[in-house]
Amino acid sequence: MARKILTVAVLAALAVLPPVFYLTGNAFYLDLATRLVILGIAAVSLNLILGFGGMISFGHAAFVGLGAYAVGIPAYHWLYYTAGDWAVSGLAQIPIAVAVTALFALLTGLICLRTRGVYFIMITMAFAQMVYYLIVSIEEYGGDDGLVIDTRSQLPFLDLDDPLQLYGLAYVSLLVAMGLVAMIVKSRFGMVIQGAKGNDERMRTLGFNTYAYRLTAYVISGAMCGYAGALLGNFTTFISPEMMDWTRSGELMFMVILGGAGTVLGPVLGATVFIVLEEVLSSITIHWHLPFGLMLIAVVLFVRGGLMGLFAVLFGGRK
Amino acid sequence: MDLTLFTIQLLNGLQLGLLLFLVASGLTLVFGILDFVNLAHASLYMLGAFICASFTLWLGNFVWGVLLALPVTALVGLVVERVVARPLYARDHLDQVLATFGLILVIDTAAQLIWGPAGIAVPLPDWLEGQVQIGAVTLPSFRLLIIGAGLMAAAGLFWLVNYTRLGMLIRAGASNRTMVSALGIDIQSLFALVFALGATLAGLAGMLIAPITEASIGMGNSVIITAFVVIIVGGIGSMKGAFIAALMIGLIDTLGRSFLDDIFKLVMSTEAAETSAPAISAMLIYIIMAAVLAFKPSGLFPPKVR
Numbered sequence: 262m263a264r265k266i267l268t269v270a271v272l273a274a275l276a277v278l279p280p281v282f283y284l285t286g287n288a289f290y291l292d293l294a295t296r297l298v299i300l301g302i303a304a305v306s307l308n309l310i311l312g313f314g315g316m317i318s319f320g321h322a323a324f325v326g327l328g329a330y331a332v333g334i335p336a337y338h339w340l341y342y343t344a345g346d347w348a349v350s351g352l353a354q355i356p357i358a359v360a361v362t363a364l365f366a367l368l369t370g371l372i373c374l375r376t377r378g379v380y381f382i383m384i385t386m387a388f389a390q391m392v393y394y395l396i397v398s399i400e401e402y403g404g405d406d407g408l409v410i411d412t413r414s415q416l417p418f419l420d421l422d423d424p425l426q427l428y429g430l431a432y433v434s435l436l437v438a439m440g441l442v443a444m445i446v447k448s449r450f451g452m453v454i455q456g457a458k459g460n461d462e463r464m465r466t467l468g469f470n471t472y473a474y475r476l477t478a479y480v481i482s483g484a485m486c487g488y489a490g491a492l493l494g495n496f497t498t499f500i501s502p503e504m505m506d507w508t509r510s511g512e513l514m515f516m517v518i519l520g521g522a523g524t525v526l527g528p529v530l531g532a533t534v535f536i537v538l539e540e541v542l543s544s545i546t547i548h549w550h551l552p553f554g555l556m557l558i559a560v561v562l563f564v565r566g567g568l569m570g571l572f573a574v575l576f577g578g579r580k
Numbered sequence: 581m582d583l584t585l586f587t588i589q590l591l592n593g594l595q596l597g598l599l600l601f602l603v604a605s606g607l608t609l610v611f612g613i614l615d616f617v618n619l620a621h622a623s624l625y626m627l628g629a630f631i632c633a634s635f636t637l638w639l640g641n642f643v644w645g646v647l648l649a650l651p652v653t654a655l656v657g658l659v660v661e662r663v664v665a666r667p668l669y670a671r672d673h674l675d676q677v678l679a680t681f682g683l684i685l686v687i688d689t690a691a692q693l694i695w696g697p698a699g700i701a702v703p704l705p706d707w708l709e710g711q712v713q714i715g716a717v718t719l720p721s722f723r724l725l726i727i728g729a730g731l732m733a734a735a736g737l738f739w740l741v742n743y744t745r746l747g748m749l750i751r752a753g754a755s756n757r758t759m760v761s762a763l764g765i766d767i768q769s770l771f772a773l774v775f776a777l778g779a780t781l782a783g784l785a786g787m788l789i790a791p792i793t794e795a796s797i798g799m800g801n802s803v804i805i806t807a808f809v810v811i812i813v814g815g816i817g818s819m820k821g822a823f824i825a826a827l828m829i830g831l832i833d834t835l836g837r838s839f840l841d842d843i844f845k846l847v848m849s850t851e852a853a854e855t856s857a858p859a860i861s862a863m864l865i866y867i868i869m870a871a872v873l874a875f876k877p878s879g880l881f882p883p884k885v886r
Contacts, residue, residue: 317674372870376877379617379673383812384873387866390805394862507805511619511681518678551689557682561675562667 328490362487407501597830606778612817628783657779
């Protein structure tokens with residue numbers, strides 16, 4: 262019960278506060294919230310496999326980057342689709358982002374999921390590095406310097422150039438992502454994934470092809486993260502390989518752990534605290550990485566179960 | 581293909597491989613024995629470079645700089661082990677990855693506060709600045725020194741691990757920790773020692789590369805990933821695997837960057853070769869790693885089952 266109240270409170274705050282700030286002349290806070298919500302979607306997608314499936318992907322930033330480039334590259338080539346009077350490039354870009362990342366997840370997942378433990382952590386990172394270096398070496402799309410997206414995705418009924426509408430899309434997407442994960446986790450499929458996390462051998466003995474289940478979860482997670490990347494590209498209108506640096510993957514992992522892995526709200530909470538802290542600390546000192554890193558270590562050492570775990574200790578409400 | 585250029589690149593690849601081995605050997609030791617994933621291992625590589633730079637500038641002599649920096653780096657390693665690593669031994673790998681990721685941020689920023697944001701160039705003594713003529717190939721003598729020092733460190737490590745009492749304990753600890761401590765060995769001191777040894781080796785690699793690249797913030801961040809590729813390909817915990825994989829990765833990376841376009845030109849148009857070669861060569865080591873893991877999910881030389 263307490264957990265439900267917290268979820269509603271956090272989501273309500275995210276729905277109300279940023280637009281209010283924006284309308285009262287603090288556009289900056291809406292920007293912050295948009296980034297937060299988009300990264301929240303990425304963290305939710307990572308949590309599906311990391312928190313519920315026990316697959317520690319250290320390469321999720323690659324999906325974010327691929328999703329963003331799936332928006333940027335068609336825009337760079339001026340491929341704007343029109344349907345009747347509508348300009349609807351987004352209806353091509355966003356499905357491309359999802360399809361490309363799903364395919365990438367499928368191909369890499371086939372290999373990654375053969376490995377376990379640290380090998381899995383490191384091979385997911387290796388694939389992310391491959392994408393990173395691939396993009397760096399394509400000079401046509403800016404290489405190291407990145408690519409400016411001149412025109413945001415055009416969607417029917419939505420104008421992404423309007424910060425409020427962009428935020429609205431991101432926010433609704435976050436709700437859908439959370440709902441999707443909650444649904445998956447409760448389903449038979451989700452039970453198998455969680456069972457495989459606990460004891461893979463037992464699940465296989467029970468007759469489940471856990472490899473296929475885990476691969477499916479990995480693809481869903483990758484595609485969801487690619488969608489977040491497409492939003493991020495539309496938000497920043499500047500994309501660069503730096504988005505897929507391995508430290509970015511580390512940050513996504515931290516958001517999940519900070520908030521509480523294996524909970525539906527946790528990653529969103531983690532992303533919120535992460536982005537706000539980053540903002541506050543970096544406004545105080547340029548050496549903000551120092552307190553930030555210390556905090557990261559402290560969270561890992563002392564806060565088991567992340568913020569959701571802390572909340573459960575304080576208010577009860579553990580499932 | 582130009583034979584002189586090939587020889588030079590071969591030696592460059594060897595040099596990279598040996599430096600990688602110095603970093604990777606510590607990583608694989610710490611992982612194999614302590615079951616601890618240390619992302620911040622390369623921060624010690626960076627600290628080694630900076631500490632050596634400071635001593636070199638203070639004493640005016642690179643060799644003294646290295647000799648003084650080695651024990652200091654080992655000391656830093658001991659402190660890191662005591663403060664951050666030890667509480668994490670019992671945790672899962674995810675916690676270790678995250679905490680040591682935080683440690684990278686801390687050490688990088690601390691180094692920036694101490695030494696400033698700019699890199700520090702490390703001057704070499706005259707006798708190392710020169711060139712050596714071997715047959716038709718002219719080589720900077722310092723690069724030869726790196727290769728020599730790397731080979732010596734590797735040989736020393738093999739001797740230590742295979743022929744000393746400490747090495748025996750290390751190997752025993754790698755195959756069965758609980759049994760070693762049950763036999764009355766102070767496992768905590770052994771762990772601390774192994775950690776410090778790894779730190780010193782990584783620091784040495786940083787010191788050796790500093791005169792070429794200068795000591796700079798974040799210099800470890802690209803090395804750590806490559807070092808992980810090495811120990812994953814070699815099989816985590818295997819010293820032999822780390823050595824072979826380090827040389828392999830070093831050579832493939834260096835030779836790939838210089839000659840891949842020539843090789844591609846044999847089978848495709850010049851234009852296609854020149855556009856695809858840089859991309860492929862940058863990804864080469866990761867492609868190799870993926871290929872190895874696709875067929876041998878525990879690396880080339882998986883350590884014996886615990």
